[in-house]
Amino acid sequence: MAAFQPSLECDNISNIHSEQTDSDLIQKTDERYRDTLPNLPKGKGWITEHLVQYQGFWLTPNAALKNLMWVQDHFKPRPTDIFLASFPKSGTTWLKALIFATVNRTRYGFADHPLLTTGPHDCFPFLDAHLQEKDRSRFDLDRFPSPRLLSIHIPYILLPNSMTDHQSCRFVYICRDPKDVLVSKWLFLNKLGPKDLPPISLEEAFELFCQGISHYGPFWDHVLGYWEGSLETPEKILFLKYEDLKKEPLVVVKRLGDFLGYPFSLEEESKGVVEEIVKLCSFENLSTLEVNKVSEQKFSKDTIIDNRHFFRKGKVGDWKTYLTTEMVERLDEITYEKLLGSGLVFGS
Ligand code: A3P
Numbered sequence: 001m002a003a004f005q006p007s008l009e010c011d012n013i014s015n016i017h018s019e020q021t022d023s024d025l026i027q028k029t030d031e032r033y034r035d036t037l038p039n040l041p042k043g044k045g046w047i048t049e050h051l052v053q054y055q056g057f058w059l060t061p062n063a064a065l066k067n068l069m070w071v072q073d074h075f076k077p078r079p080t081d082i083f084l085a086s087f088p089k090s091g092t093t094w095l096k097a098l099i100f101a102t103v104n105r106t107r108y109g110f111a112d113h114p115l116l117t118t119g120p121h122d123c124f125p126f127l128d129a130h131l132q133e134k135d136r137s138r139f140d141l142d143r144f145p146s147p148r149l150l151s152i153h154i155p156y157i158l159l160p161n162s163m164t165d166h167q168s169c170r171f172v173y174i175c176r177d178p179k180d181v182l183v184s185k186w187l188f189l190n191k192l193g194p195k196d197l198p199p200i201s202l203e204e205a206f207e208l209f210c211q212g213i214s215h216y217g218p219f220w221d222h223v224l225g226y227w228e229g230s231l232e233t234p235e236k237i238l239f240l241k242y243e244d245l246k247k248e249p250l251v252v253v254k255r256l257g258d259f260l261g262y263p264f265s266l267e268e269e270s271k272g273v274v275e276e277i278v279k280l281c282s283f284e285n286l287s288t289l290e291v292n293k294v295s296e297q298k299f300s301k302d303t304i305i306d307n308r309h310f311f312r313k314g315k316v317g318d319w320k321t322y323l324t325t326e327m328v329e330r331l332d333e334i335t336y337e338k339l340l341g342s343g344l345v346f347g348s
Helices: 022-039 063-074 092-103 178-192 202-210 219-232 242-247 249-260 266-271 273-280 290-294 325-339
Strands: 042-044 050-054 057-059 082-086 149-152 170-175 237-241 296-298 304-306
Touching: 022 063, 042 202, 050 063, 057 063, 082 092, 092 149, 092 170, 092 242, 092 249, 092 273, 170 219, 170 242, 170 249, 178 202, 178 219, 178 325, 202 325, 219 237, 219 325, 237 242, 237 249, 242 249, 249 273, 266 273
Parallel strands: 082 149, 082 170, 170 237
Antiparallel strands: 042 050, 050 057, 296 304
16 A cells, blocks of 8 residues: 555656656665675574674664665755654654644544555655555655655664754654563564564573664664753653653643644644544554554565554553563663663653
8 A cells, every 4th residue: 555645736846856866866875785795793583594793783684774774874854854763662653643634633523534544654654664665656756745754763873964953853762661562562473473583582682782782783782862952952852651650641732733743733632632632542442443453564665564563552561461570670670771871761
C-alpha cells in the first residue's frame, strides 16, 4: 500500500533533485556503502547475522546503514518537515498516530478518520526505509504534501547539518525506560526472526543491549543525543517520555499541538477534541482495529511486518514480568552512570 498522504496540493518543490536523478543518488550511496562496509567493526545481530558499528552506533549493515548514508548525503529537508525520532520500541507507533491526528484534525472527522482504516506506519512513513523501497512511486518524498510527517530511528548526531541546522523543521523525540524497551524489543524481534536463525535468548539480548549492541544502539547515546539537542534548541526538539504520555495524555497532546504549531483553541478544548485524539490513538482502540489486527505493514520489498506486532501490551513496567533482580540492578546502574549529570532520569 502506498504511504497514506492527505490530498493536499504539493509544494512547489517537486523537482528538488533537478540536476541528478533519484537513481544517480542511490548509485552514489551504493558506492560509499561498498567502500565503507568492509572496514566497520561487527557485533552479533539480534535477528541478522551481525550489526556493524558506524560513527559510534550499531546498525543493520544493509538496510539501516545504507539508508543512513542516503539521508546524510542526499536527503533535502523542507522547513515544514515534522520528524518523529525514536529508539525502536519506545512508542513510535503511538506517537505517529497522535501527531498525524493532531496535525490533520481539521481535515478529518473522528467517525471516519483515516487511522480507523490505515495503520499508523502507513500514515507516517519511515524515512529510514526510503531506500529499501524498490517501487519508487510508493514513497516519492518530493511529492509528499507539507508538512511531511517522517519518522526516523537515526541518532541525532548522525543527522546531516541540513536537518539539525534548519531553524524551522521540528523533531518530536519519544523515549522510554530502557528496561521496557529491552523487553519490548526482544519479544518483537523474536516474532520477526528469520526461520534459519535460532531465536535469541533474553540473557543474550540483555548482554548485547548492555554493551550497546542493538539496532541504533547504544540506547543511552541515542537518547542523550536528542536530550541534549532539546536542551540546546527546545523550539526545534520536543523531548517526550512514554511514561508521561501514559500518565497524562491530555497534557502531553496539548504540548504536542503547541510545539508543532497546531495549538488547540479554547473552543476545541471545550468540545473535547484533545480527548477524542487521545481516545482514537489509545492502545485499546488502535490495537483492536481490523487494519492493525490482520494487515501487514510493507516497509519495503523485503521487510513486511504484521501490524499486530506493533501492539503488544502498551504498559509501563512490564519488564517486571521478564527481568531478574540482577538484570534490573545492572541495567539501572548503567542507566544511572550514563545519564549522570545530564538532568535526564527514568523512573524505575
Ligand atoms: P510493548 O511491547 O511494551 O507492549 P514502537 O512503536 O516504537 O515499535 O513501540 C512499540 C511499543 O509501543 C509496544 O510496547 C507497543 O505495545 C506499544 N504501543 C503501541 N501502540 C501503543 C499505543 N497506542 N499506546 C501505548 N502503547 C503503544
